[in-house]
Amino acid sequence: MMRGQVVPEEARAWTAGLLLATDYFAHARREAVAKASAAIRGRLHRTRRASSPDRETSR
């Protein structure tokens, strides 16, 4: 389950002019890379598990 704000606090601070664009994008980029890295590695892991020969033979 996931729940959160559609427009997070950092984004609100940026659009309101309370946070510099350089700071906002540096933080957003770091977060995006971390989440993308976890998501892609998770997807690759699941794909490997689904296509591994052991799984085929254990059925």
Next chain:
Amino acid sequence: MGPAGTGVVVEPVARRRSRLRRYLVAEAGAVGLGYGVAVLRDGAPASGRGWALVVAGAVAVAVPLWVKSRRELRQELDIRSAETVAIETDAKLRLVVGDVVTPIAEVVGRVHQTSGEDREALRGQLQQLVVEAAASLCDAERARAIFWKLERGEMRAAAWFGRGDAPTTVFTDDPGDRRGQEALLLVRFHDYLLVDDVRAEGLPRGAEPRPGATYRSFISVSVFCGEQNLGMLSVDAPEPHAFDETDLNVMRAMAQLLGAGLVDRR
């Protein structure tokens, strides 16, 4: 106006120490040990011919092992590269959709909920947000994004972000201002233009830079809503070939968001 971010190219993915290399070293050690045991089981060779046979056997064992290890290391490198590209693409999608389009769309909505001075202030804020986003999202070192506002048939910089030099150009419809005429036509026809290198031959009419310009490549996109022409959003960079089609699509989305926020009710 601050400096632009260094594009949206994601930071290098942390290099994980390869287990494969250790496995290959262990495999080579085991094969070498096995070969040594097999050779020495009956004692060391007594003649030069015997040693020659041992060396030939060692080479015959080592060559396929070396070829196999090279192939596996290359495969691992390819997989890592593909993984890095996938992470970069996913990160960019998250950044564009989640961190830029969503909050800017919220501001566009608020523009139309307000009126008078508040609305104008929000519109100024929106212009600034869009150029900040465009400069930060486009994959270019030291990119600069500008919104050229169309007023009374001329376009002047209304908001900019990125490399230090402030834009001074005014695009007009004067007969001697070919660049201005072409820029105004681009806005009127709701077009976009991506130029990889302004010093290359065969540039479209009016795409040549003004003397002393600090950019080599640029993207310009018409900002409009319906039939209302509002100006031009551009991003430029000092390097040639700094932008690709993904950047162009980011710019198109930014321009349309800006148009949606700047349009007047008819």
